Amino acid sequence: MHTYEPPIFELSGAGKIGAWLPETGVPETALPADLLRTDDLAGLPELSETEVVRHFTRISQRNFCIDTGMYPLGSCTMKYNPKIHEDAARMPGFAFIHPLQEDTSVQGALRLTYDLQALLAEISGFDQVCLQPAAGAQGEFAGILVFRAYHLDRGDDQRDEVLCPNSAHGTNPATAAMVGFKVVEIATDPRGNVDLADLRAKVGPRTAGLMLTNPNTLGLFDENVHEVAAIVHDAGGLMYGDGANFNAILGIVRPGDVGFDFMHYNLHKTFTTPHGGGGPGCGAVGCKTFLAPYLPGPIVVENDDQYSSFTPEKSIGRLKTFKGNFGMFVRAYTYIRMLGAAGLREISENAVLNANYLRVKLHDLYPVAYDRTCMHEVVLQGKLKGAPDIHTLDIAKRLIDFGFHPPTVYFPISVAESIMIEPTETESKRNLDAFIAAMRQIAREAVESPELLHNAPTTAPVRRLDEVGAARKPILKYDRAAINGLRGDKATTDDQLEQPTY
Amino acid sequence: MADYKTPQDLLYVKSHEWLKVEGDTATVGISDYAQHALGDIVFVELPDVGASFGAGDAFGVVESVKAASDIYLPVAGEVIAINEALLDTPETVNSDPYENGWLVKIKLAGEPAGLLDAAAYEKVVAEEASK
Numbered sequence: 001m002h003t004y005e006p007p008i009f010e011l012s013g014a015g016k017i018g019a020w021l022p023e024t025g026v027p028e029t030a031l032p033a034d035l036l037r038t039d040d041l042a043g044l045p046e047l048s049e050t051e052v053v054r055h056f057t058r059i060s061q062r063n064f065c066i067d068t069g070m071y072p073l074g075s076c077t078m079k080y081n082p083k084i085h086e087d088a089a090r091m092p093g094f095a096f097i098h099p100l101q102e103d104t105s106v107q108g109a110l111r112l113t114y115d116l117q118a119l120l121a122e123i124s125g126f127d128q129v130c131l132q133p134a135a136g137a138q139g140e141f142a143g144i145l146v147f148r149a150y151h152l153d154r155g156d157d158q159r160d161e162v163l164c165p166n167s168a169h170g171t172n173p174a175t176a177a178m179v180g181f182k183v184v185e186i187a188t189d190p191r192g193n194v195d196l197a198d199l200r201a202k203v204g205p206r207t208a209g210l211m212l213t214n215p216n217t218l219g220l221f222d223e224n225v226h227e228v229a230a231i232v233h234d235a236g237g238l239m240y241g242d243g244a245n246f247n248a249i250l251g252i253v254r255p256g257d258v259g260f261d262f263m264h265y266n267l268h269k270t271f272t273t274p275h276g277g278g279g280p281g282c283g284a285v286g287c288k289t290f291l292a293p294y295l296p297g298p299i300v301v302e303n304d305d306q307y308s309s310f311t312p313e314k315s316i317g318r319l320k321t322f323k324g325n326f327g328m329f330v331r332a333y334t335y336i337r338m339l340g341a342a343g344l345r346e347i348s349e350n351a352v353l354n355a356n357y358l359r360v361k362l363h364d365l366y367p368v369a370y371d372r373t374c375m376h377e378v379v380l381q382g383k384l385k386g387a388p389d390i391h392t393l394d395i396a397k398r399l400i401d402f403g404f405h406p407p408t409v410y411f412p413i414s415v416a417e418s419i420m421i422e423p424t425e426t427e428s429k430r431n432l433d434a435f436i437a438a439m440r441q442i443a444r445e446a447v448e449s450p451e452l453l454h455n456a457p458t459t460a461p462v463r464r465l466d467e468v469g470a471a472r473k474p475i476l477k478y479d480r481a482a483i484n485g486l487r488g489d490k491a492t493t494d495d496q497l498e499q500p501t502y
Numbered sequence: 503m504a505d506y507k508t509p510q511d512l513l514y515v516k517s518h519e520w521l522k523v524e525g526d527t528a529t530v531g532i533s534d535y536a537q538h539a540l541g542d543i544v545f546v547e548l549p550d551v552g553a554s555f556g557a558g559d560a561f562g563v564v565e566s567v568k569a570a571s572d573i574y575l576p577v578a579g580e581v582i583a584i585n586e587a588l589l590d591t592p593e594t595v596n597s598d599p600y601e602n603g604w605l606v607k608i609k610l611a612g613e614p615a616g617l618l619d620a621a622a623y624e625k626v627v628a629e630e631a632s633k
Contacts, residue, residue, distance in 0.1 A: 410568040416539075467567045471544035472592070 012045035074420025077269035110307035125256025126286035139264025139283030229259025251345030514623035579608030
């Protein structure tokens with residue numbers, strides 16, 4: 001089987017056409033000469049409708065997605081996205097409105113936005129929510145800008161440090177640095193919590209805040225979160241909650257009740273709007289009343305049953321055009337309303353149960369860095385007894401042969417050979433058992449026939465990629481000759497192109 | 503357990519950099535254990551000549567397929583030379599971490615302190631490798 005699908009413009013044939021447009025009744029006007037390209041770019045590909053449909057269908061069939069199998073990517077919450085969300089988002093009243101319409105003509109959409117703000121605030125224990133940020137990292141950016149604005153507004157201009165535990169998401173220190181703060185790393189204690197002694201040693205009058213991912217990237221709930229918050233607050237700092245792992249605690253713990261001042265929600269993770277294809281996402285943010293004047297805008301407010309947009313007086317400003325990724329609001333709202341309070345709690349209970357089921361069924365073969373009850377994800381180590389030459393990468397690649405998307409690997413970086421597995425609540429016991437059986441078989445193969453792991457994957461459309469070559473000698477733009485050199489692929493012109501056969 | 507080279511004539515720090523002192527200058531690189539733990543190195547970011555750093559400051563980044571890691575200066579000093587060859591062939595850090603894979607040369611700003619000899623560093627490696 002030919003497994004390589006050429007780019008669509010290599011399938012192009014002069015004069016082929018897939019659509020006929022009517023004669024235009026408007027006289028043709030030449031484009032301004034200074035705007036025309038003068039290079040020898042080939043132009044748009046020419047193909048028949050059949051060829052276009054087959055090309056994209058073939059590509060889509062090689063794509064692994066949550067609708068084709070288990071996707072246990074730790075920290076990413078690749079849960080199933082219910083299809084009813086798509087029905088809701090396609091309702092004409094939501095799908096066919098324009099962001100420049102007057103507020104009075106889109107009251108339904110504004111009400112949904114307002115209600116979603118209120119639902120998220122209730123679920124998380126905060127006073128005000130803004131849905132504008134387009135992704136988690138943008139939510140973090142908003143939060144740290146708000147911290148900065150708050151301190152400066154009080155004349156407190158000596159706070160130039162943000163504390164980040166080494167179990168935080170990688171985006172946390174990146175966010176703090178992006179806003180202009182010095183990042184101070186805090187150690188992890190032997191149980192996987194923030195090391196309180198190290199925190200006490202590093203917190204002080206220069207501390208603007210601490211960014212805590214709880215549960216953290218070890219899949220553990222920080223048992224001292226109240227104390228961490230008290231230490232930071234006593235020093236005049238603020239507590240930022242990274243909500244990327246919120247899926248573990250819905251209806252069980254409200255971050256606003258345990259000392260956080262601000263958090264972001266990944267609607268595209270916890271509240272199951274689609275992700276994994278590059279977006280669009282929604283990194284909504286919530287905060288306590290004292291920080292609300294600095295939130296980004298617009299926020300939707302209600303007066304006498306009329307909904308309107310509002311930007312707070314001391315706002316850090318706008319982060320995204322218009323009101324954010326509105327289609328995602330509809331999906332997240334549908335999810336929350338379908339489940340209700342009891343349903344949301346059940347989501348988290350099952351997510352935690354599934355991760356612990358995997359942990360207990362695998363920890364005799366795969367070391368667990370911190371072997372205590374975990375939350376929604378478990379961090380194993382790819383250090384198998386009797387297989388010194390087998391690494392986490394080999395195990396991950398072999399899982400592809402068993403039909404599973406590999407988990408997150410080599411993260412968190414504080415754990416050697418880490419394999420971070422987040423099954424989510426949407427996997428059945430049957431599927432979890434199949435995953436466990438695959439992992440146990442791989443552990444046996446690692447000892448008995450390690451070449452199976454070193455050569456994996458063997459059943460996927462593409463074999464093991466040369467990641468080192470790709471990083472050291474990247475080919476960053478289309479270059480058929482260079483690609484031929486890499487793949488030994490012959491295709492150079494339309495005539496010579498070997499069509500895929502099935 | 504893999505056997506990692508730790509030359510006797512060098513000094514080391516827990517963060518896996520080595521230091522070779524020659525008069526008031528020193529050469530700095532990462533250890534054999536460090537290059538092995540990082541895996542195939544694909545990019546090395548080095549400071550400008552003339553930049554000054556305190557002991558323990560991050561002075562550059564070593565990036566492998568697995569991760570990007572800061573590299574720390576074991577002692578305070580001013581950068582007097584960088585290994586420009588690594589910009590094109592970062593894999594030298596993997597193949598020859600103690601000779602051609604050196605990272606920077608510095609003019610010492612003070613007396614080196616708190617460094618480990620080869621035997622002490624081997625203990626650090628043994629402990630970390632068993633984790």
